[in-house]
Amino acid sequence: MSESARPTLSDVAARAGVSASTASLAFSGSGPVSDATKQRVLAAAAELGYAGPDPRARSLRRGRSGIVGVVLEQRVRTAFLDPVKIQMLDGITEGIAPLGAGLLLLTDVGAADLPVVDTADGIVATPALSVENAPVDAVVLVGCSPRLGQTVAALRRRGIPTVAIEGAAGSDIPEISIDNRDATRRGAQHLRDLGHADAAIVTLPLDPARTRGPLTAALEAGSTSDTASERLRGAREVFPNATGRSAAASSIEEGLEAGRVLLADPATRPTAIIAQSDLLAAGVLQAAEELGVAVPGEVSVVGFDGIRVDGLQHDLTTLVQPSVAKGRAAGEAVVRMLAEDGGDAPASRCFTSVLHIGDTTAPPRAR
Amino acid sequence: MSESARPTLSDVAARAGVSASTASLAFSGSGPVSDATKQRVLAAAAELGYAGPDPRARSLRRGRSGIVGVVLEQRVRTAFLDPVKIQMLDGITEGIAPLGAGLLLLTDVGAADLPVVDTADGIVATPALSVENAPVDAVVLVGCSPRLGQTVAALRRRGIPTVAIEGAAGSDIPEISIDNRDATRRGAQHLRDLGHADAAIVTLPLDPARTRGPLTAALEAGSTSDTASERLRGAREVFPNATGRSAAASSIEEGLEAGRVLLADPATRPTAIIAQSDLLAAGVLQAAEELGVAVPGEVSVVGFDGIRVDGLQHDLTTLVQPSVAKGRAAGEAVVRMLAEDGGDAPASRCFTSVLHIGDTTAPPRAR
DNA sequence: TCCGCCTCTCGAATCGATTCGAGGTCGATG
DNA sequence: CATCGACCTCGAATCGATTCGAGAGGCGGA
Numbered sequence: 001m002s003e004s005a006r007p008t009l010s011d012v013a014a015r016a017g018v019s020a021s022t023a024s025l026a027f028s029g030s031g032p033v034s035d036a037t038k039q040r041v042l043a044a045a046a047e048l049g050y051a052g053p054d055p056r057a058r059s060l061r062r063g064r065s066g067i068v069g070v071v072l073e074q075r076v077r078t079a080f081l082d083p084v085k086i087q088m089l090d091g092i093t094e095g096i097a098p099l100g101a102g103l104l105l106l107t108d109v110g111a112a113d114l115p116v117v118d119t120a121d122g123i124v125a126t127p128a129l130s131v132e133n134a135p136v137d138a139v140v141l142v143g144c145s146p147r148l149g150q151t152v153a154a155l156r157r158r159g160i161p162t163v164a165i166e167g168a169a170g171s172d173i174p175e176i177s178i179d180n181r182d183a184t185r186r187g188a189q190h191l192r193d194l195g196h197a198d199a200a201i202v203t204l205p206l207d208p209a210r211t212r213g214p215l216t217a218a219l220e221a222g223s224t225s226d227t228a229s230e231r232l233r234g235a236r237e238v239f240p241n242a243t244g245r246s247a248a249a250s251s252i253e254e255g256l257e258a259g260r261v262l263l264a265d266p267a268t269r270p271t272a273i274i275a276q277s278d279l280l281a282a283g284v285l286q287a288a289e290e291l292g293v294a295v296p297g298e299v300s301v302v303g304f305d306g307i308r309v310d311g312l313q314h315d316l317t318t319l320v321q322p323s324v325a326k327g328r329a330a331g332e333a334v335v336r337m338l339a340e341d342g343g344d345a346p347a348s349r350c351f352t353s354v355l356h357i358g359d360t361t362a363p364p365r366a367r
Numbered sequence: 368m369s370e371s372a373r374p375t376l377s378d379v380a381a382r383a384g385v386s387a388s389t390a391s392l393a394f395s396g397s398g399p400v401s402d403a404t405k406q407r408v409l410a411a412a413a414e415l416g417y418a419g420p421d422p423r424a425r426s427l428r429r430g431r432s433g434i435v436g437v438v439l440e441q442r443v444r445t446a447f448l449d450p451v452k453i454q455m456l457d458g459i460t461e462g463i464a465p466l467g468a469g470l471l472l473l474t475d476v477g478a479a480d481l482p483v484v485d486t487a488d489g490i491v492a493t494p495a496l497s498v499e500n501a502p503v504d505a506v507v508l509v510g511c512s513p514r515l516g517q518t519v520a521a522l523r524r525r526g527i528p529t530v531a532i533e534g535a536a537g538s539d540i541p542e543i544s545i546d547n548r549d550a551t552r553r554g555a556q557h558l559r560d561l562g563h564a565d566a567a568i569v570t571l572p573l574d575p576a577r578t579r580g581p582l583t584a585a586l587e588a589g590s591t592s593d594t595a596s597e598r599l600r601g602a603r604e605v606f607p608n609a610t611g612r613s614a615a616a617s618s619i620e621e622g623l624e625a626g627r628v629l630l631a632d633p634a635t636r637p638t639a640i641i642a643q644s645d646l647l648a649a650g651v652l653q654a655a656e657e658l659g660v661a662v663p664g665e666v667s668v669v670g671f672d673g674i675r676v677d678g679l680q681h682d683l684t685t686l687v688q689p690s691v692a693k694g695r696a697a698g699e700a701v702v703r704m705l706a707e708d709g710g711d712a713p714a715s716r717c718f719t720s721v722l723h724i725g726d727t728t729a730p731p732r733a734r
Numbered sequence: 735t736c737c738g739c740c741t742c743t744c745g746a747a748t749c750g751a752t753t754c755g756a757g758g759t760c761g762a763t764g
Numbered sequence: 765c766a767t768c769g770a771c772c773t774c775g776a777a778t779c780g781a782t783t784c785g786a787g788a789g790g791c792g793g794a
Contacts, residue, residue, distance in 0.1 A: 006526055008750055019774045024752055031753095032772060051524040055502040056432060057750035060423040060779050066496045067434075067471065076470070077457035080447050090444035100495030103443070104434065105470040128467030129433045135422040135502065158418040159373055375780055386744045391782055398783095399742060424780035427749050 007048040016044035027053060059135065068096050068334060069104045069136035073145035076105060082250050082279065083307040085142060088165060088327035092140055095331015099137075099338065106131055106139075108151045131155060138334045141167060146208040146224045161337035163330045166227050174337075175348045176330045180227055183319040183353035184234030184274070187302045190317070190355060191272045192238050195363045196300060200270035201235050201244030202258045202280045204228040212248035212257070219246055231276045231304065239274075247280055252309070255283020256290075263291050263299065271299060271364035278303040282312050285360065296362035306356060315358030322351050374415040383411035394420060426502065435463050435701060436471045436503035440512035443472060449617050449646065450674040452509060454690035455532060459507055461691070462698015466504075466705065473498055473506075475518045498522060505701045508534060513575040513591045528704035530697045533594050541704075542715045543697045547594055550686040550720035551601030551641070554669045557684070557722060558639045559605050562730045563667060567637035568602050568611030569625045569647050571595040579615035579624065586613055598643050598671065606641075614647055619676075622650020623657075630660050638666060638731035645670040649679050652727065663729035673723060682725030689718050 013023035018037060025031030026041035044050075059065040070092065072079040079085050093103060108131060127133065132154045139160055141151065144167025152169045155162045162169065165176045191199055203215060206223040213219075223229045235242060245261060247254035255275060262284070263269050275281035281303030288295050295301055295314065306320025333347045380390035385404060392398030393408035400408075411417075426432040437459065439446040446452050460470060475498060494500065499521045506527055508518065511534025519536045522529045529536065532543045558566055570582060573590040580586075590596045602609060612628055614621035622642060629651075630636055642648035648670030655662050662668055662681065673687025700714045 009752095010750080020750090021752075021754095021775075022773055024750095025773085028752080034772065037772080049524055051521070051526075052500055053752090054427075054750055055500050056423065056427040056430075057779090058752075059502060060421075060427045060781090061750080061752045063423075063779075065423060065502065067502075075457070076460050077453060080453045080456070081450075083448075086444060086447045089447070090442070093443050102496035102501055103472040105472065129469035133419055133422050134469055135426060135432065135434075154418070157416055376782095377780080387780090388745075388782075388784095389743055392743085395782080401742060404742080420782090421780055424749090425782075427751090428780080428782045430749075 007050045009050075009053060012041060012045045012048055012050045015048060016041045024053070064137050065135040066099070066101045067104050067134075067136045068092075068099070068101045068331075069106045069131065069134050069139040071106045071108050071131055071139055071141045071151060073108060073143045073147075075107060078249065079142075082277075083309075084250075084277070084305050084321075084323050087307070087323035088142060088330070091324040091327020091329075092331040093327075094324070095328040096334055097331075098335055101137065104134060104136055106134060108141075108145055108147045132158075136160060138162065138338055140165065140330050140334060141169060143167060144169075144224075144226050161334065163333045163337070165326055165330050168226060174333045176326050176333065176351070177349075178321045178326065178351045178353050180230035181234035181237075183321070183355070184231040184276075184304065185237045186234075186355050187304070187317075187319050188235045188238035188274060190357065191274070191300060191302060191361065194300065194361060196272040197364075198270045199235070199239045199242050199272040199274055200262050201232065201239075201242050202255060202262070202273060202275040202284060203232055203244060203246045204250055204276045204280075205248055206246050210248040211246060212254070213246060215244040215246050228276060235274050242270075242274070244274075247276075250277040250279050252279050252283040252286065255280035256286050257283070259284035259287025260290070263287055263293050269293070269299065272302070272361070273299060274302050276304050278305040278307050278309055278316060278318055281316055281318065281360075282309045285312070285314055285316075296360050297365055300361040300364070302361060304353075306353075314360050316356075317358040317361040318356055319353040320356050321353040326351055374417045376417070376420060379408060379412045379415055379417045382415060383408045391420070431504050432502040433466070433468045434471050434501075434503045435459075435466070435468045435698075436473045436498065436501050436506040438473045438475050438498055438506055438508045438518060440475060440510045440514075442474060445616065446509075449644075450676075451617075451644070451672050451688075451690050454674070455509060455694035455697075458691040458694020458696075459698040460694075462695040463701055464698075465702055468504065471501060471503055473501055475508075475512055475514045499525075503527060505529065505705055507532065507697050507701060508536060508540075510534060511536075511591075511593050528701065530700045530704070532693055532697050535593060541700045543693050543700065543718070544716075545688045545693065545718045545720050547597035548601035548604075550688070550722070551598040551643075551671065552604045553601075553722050554671070554684075554686050555602045555605035555641060557724065558641070558667060558669060558728065561667065561728060563639040564731075565637045566602070566606045566609050566639040566641055567629050568599065568606075568609050569622060569629070569640060569642040569651060570599055570611060570613045571617055571643045571647075572615055573613050577615040578613060579621070580613060582611040582613050595643060602641050609637075609641070611641075614643075617644040617646050619646050619650040619653065622647035623653050624650070626651035626654025627657070630654055630658050630666065636660070636666065639669070639728070640666060641669050643671050645672040645674050645676055645683060645685055648683055648685065648727075649676045652679070652681055652683075663727050664732055667728040667731070669728060671720075673720075681727050683723075684725040684728040685723055686720040687723050688720040693718055 009023050010020045013020045023041050025033045026038045131151050139162045141164040148167055163174050206219050206225055206228050208224055245258035247258055273284050275284055281301050284301050293299050303316045303318035306318050329349050376390050377387045380387045390408050392400045393405045498518050506529045508531040515534055530541050573586050573592055573595050575591055612625035614625055640651050642651055648668050651668050660666050670683045670685035673685050696716050
């Protein structure tokens with residue numbers, strides 16, 4: 001028992017001359033244990049180099065692992081390149097702080113795609129950790145994805161409390177969202193009020209394939225992204241016939257790409273561009289600069305998110321959304337659902353974005 | 368048993384008319400189970416809505432949790448604002464892919480600082496998850512920190528395989544690093560070769576307090592950051608008497624701050640600035656622009672990292688380090704250490720940075 | 735027909751800690 | 765002096781799955 005193997009609680013107990021149960025009490029600190037005994041146990045633990053109760057055993061017994069899963073819809077790098085995601089993650093961290101829980105990064109690419117892993121030795125290793133089998137007490141879904149349905153189904157089957165940020169996952173799952181549609185509408189209205197009649201849109205990825213290209217009716221109809229669709233609808237409320245481009249990601253690069261196409265031809269160039277994220281907007285601004293198109297003189301640009309894009313010269317007109325607060329709300333919802341008395345309150349929340357008018361929008365130049 | 372509670376493997380087994388052991392075999396797929404039986408078990412599971420083996424129980428029995436911990440030295444937001452960290456994280460993900468393991472985010476603020484959490488109800492909750500008690504199979508330390516020693520001690524006591532990225536943690540812990548000192552020296556030498564004699568340095572945080580201010584001897588002597596110290600030494604090999612500023616973080620903002628001070632007075636202004644990160648360098652460039660100091664005409668700037676700073680107009684002269692490869696190497700080291708046959712090979716690796724000469728360095732203007 | 739072997743299934747032990755009720759000791763009180 | 769608590773400590777059951785050796789059938793060959 002006390003061989004070279006790591007000591008267990010019973011080893012410590014034996015050494016201290018008490019029973020395992022008493023040792024356990026001594027460690028968890030809560031139970032009625034005399035000071036003398038506690039000291040003895042702690043001393044024995046120190047002598048044996050006991051590092052504390054095994055978290056695996058503890059979590060089996062307690063039924064809680066102290067881990068909250070965060071499901072990202074993309075690979076880690078891609079997700080974290082988006083400042084909005086990072087802010088939400090940070091908010092989640094704040095929100096679950098009272099739980100003292102850790103954050104486990106998961107992607108919903110699905111275990112099915114990679115059920116087991118063959119090691120070099122030809123041994124079949126543990127199936128990859130996924131939302132189907134991760135030892136989590138609760139899960140926060142960040143951003144919707146085509147696989148959302150399957151992910152939610154697995155979570156429901158496992159009975160794991162779930163909260164979704166931006167993505168309708170089902171009536172029993174609290175959703176933390178913002179006024180995507182109305183906010184975008186307000187941004188578009190701002191452009192209309194300035195006198196714009198010809199606005200183009202740069203959308204977030206619409207389909208699972210993240211198709212980059214012109215914004216076609218087919219693409220729009222087949223959208224699997226609530227966020228992109230809602231923002232699109234909001235824009236269409238003001239500019240029903242707006243055309244545009246669909247980006248393959250929310251990044252400056254993609255915005256640049258889209259901007260180049262939209263601004264290329266001075267004859268057909270729109271007087272305003274509504275980008276569905278600040279990163280895309282920043283790319284559009286860069287494209288404008290590249291092509292020598294003045295902002296806001298010749299083209300106005302509106303973004304979405306309200307992040308500080310490092311190094312951006314402009315004060316972007318955008319819809320400022322409370323990303324950190326969203327994350328925090330999600331975290332708090334998790335805490336509530338995990339509380340003993342129970343989270344009867346689904347506690348969905350919809351935050352409001354604020355239109356920040358910067359220096360990238362102005363009346364269109366008479367042509 | 369099969370009440371409202373979630374079904375267990377034995378429930379499934381009972382329903383399928385087999386023993387629990389057989390059911391287990393059927394699920395793990397590996398054992399010699401007849402197809403008929405397997406189908407029966409799977410069917411029973413489906414009927415009962417069994418979601419697969421409980422990961423907590425499984426990890427207790429198997430002794431593996433399938434989770435790899437990543438220890439960050441700061442809060443999540445701060446860490447992930449640094450593109451280098453994100454790249455490394457991504458590399459780690461790639462590296463441990465064969466494990467099929469998940470990534471658990473941990474910070475080394477220490478459980479001691481927040482041993483237990485009082486809930487609103489006055490109930491004492493589970494101690495916060497930390498490196499001391501997280502159910503991880505291995506850990507990757509990202510960046511060194513003052514608390515490194517304690518973190519490593521806890522890990523060692525627990526017998527958890529550990530790999531450190533940038534930070535000497537002990538002889539038994541593989542370290543993945545880069546040639547901080549020599550790389551910086553080469554960057555500095557490049558400046559010297561161009562004719563610079565008066566270079567200033569902007570360092571990464573040196574002490575636990577992340578003091579922002581002039582680079583004093585005391586600060587240097589008390590440095591707890593290997594990375595910053597090494598890069599500083601490299602610079603000093605070429606410019607022994609260089610003065611500078613210490614930043615409170617690796618960010619554009621901090622670089623801007625430092626740049627403003629260093630470039631404020633045209634009389635004492637250095638002809639070159641060596642920044643210990645690209646983010647800091649970008650800030651310095653911004654400061655230069657603000658103050659109307661031409662780059663590289665009036666001041667040359669060298670960075671470190673080789674990240675693409677979004678929106679940066681310049682092609683920064685910098686030392687390109689392979690961040691993703693570093694992460695991947697760390698992940699691979701973890702895989703090796705976790706392999707059955709055993710990772711006798713500590714497998715420390717030191718990568719080499721490459722000097723990329725952009726357009727931010729040029730000979731000093733004769734004054 | 736009988737034997738041996740091979741394939742599939744089962745029992746029981748185990749992973750390490752937690753929890754709860756039972757029991758034991760000791761001091762104080764009537 | 766006997767009894768009642770109060771306060772500790774202990775035993776045993778439990779969390780849910782995995783694993784390994786043993787045993788039971790079935791089938792082909794002699």
